[in-house]
Amino acid sequence: MKALLYITLFFCVFSCKETDKTQELEIEKEVISSQITKSDIANLKYAQFLLDSKTRNSQEFWQKYAELDDVVLRVNQADLSFFKENHEVLIAFIKDLIETIPEEINTPLINARLLALETQMLKLEGVVNLSNPEKKEVLLVVKDFLTAFSNLNLQINKKIEKESQNIVKPY
Incomplete structure (x- = not known):
């Protein structure tokens, strides 16, 4: 019975850390994708008059x-x-x-x-x-x-x- 409790506790601890890592990766991807570059703006299609x-x-x-x-x-x-x-x-x-x-x-x-x-x-x-x-x-x-x-x-x-x-x- 104690072994089952230890295994369950061990599983919960390690599974929580994995979701934190995936959330951090998602946040990093969002930050990277929200950055605008010069090439992004150069690729915009509009009629430009000087x-x-x-x-x-x-x-x-x-x-x-x-x-x-x-x-x-x-x-x-x-x-x-x-x-x-x-x-x-x-x-x-x-x-x-x-x-x-x-x-x-x-x-x-x-x-x-x-x-x-x-x-x-x-x-x-x-x-x-x-x-x-x-x-x-x-x-x-x-x-x-x-x-x-x-x-x-x-x-x-x-x-x-x-x-x-x-x-x-x-x-």
């Missing part, structure tokens, strides 16, 4: 746009640190971005693209600050953010292109 060189070369174009462009470059390098536990700075950045828009491109269409970009920035911040975000979900939100930025560039390019056309209207 700002026209005429606009980009302008010295006084839009200071906050240059900072936004830097944030996008860091996201393309898989550096999401700007969005991690930085809510007040992000809100101030978005507010400054919207308030300092140059008059020559301050149109409802561009303001709509800025609003979409703001939404995607806040969504990306929310997903990045989750305790255990899924890699697939983070990549989807990063793609949406990059698409919103690309659409802003496209709209600015269209505005500049339309203004540069000299269409003579007959009287």
Whole structure:
């Protein structure tokens, strides 16, 4: 009877340690799978529009746009640190971005693209600050953010292109 008790106790002790090891392995796999790499972001499929060189070369174009462009470059390098536990700075950045828009491109269409970009920035911040975000979900939100930025560039390019056309209207 004592032998049966010892065998049962021995079995319980060793079986508990094995489940702890498997749980540790699962946690390590989750941490590894949630890390975003530069190649993951490079593999995202979206229409990427760059700002026209005429606009980009302008010295006084839009200071906050240059900072936004830097944030996008860091996201393309898989550096999401700007969005991690930085809510007040992000809100101030978005507010400054919207308030300092140059008059020559301050149109409802561009303001709509800025609003979409703001939404995607806040969504990306929310997903990045989750305790255990899924890699697939983070990549989807990063793609949406990059698409919103690309659409802003496209709209600015269209505005500049339309203004540069000299269409003579007959009287």
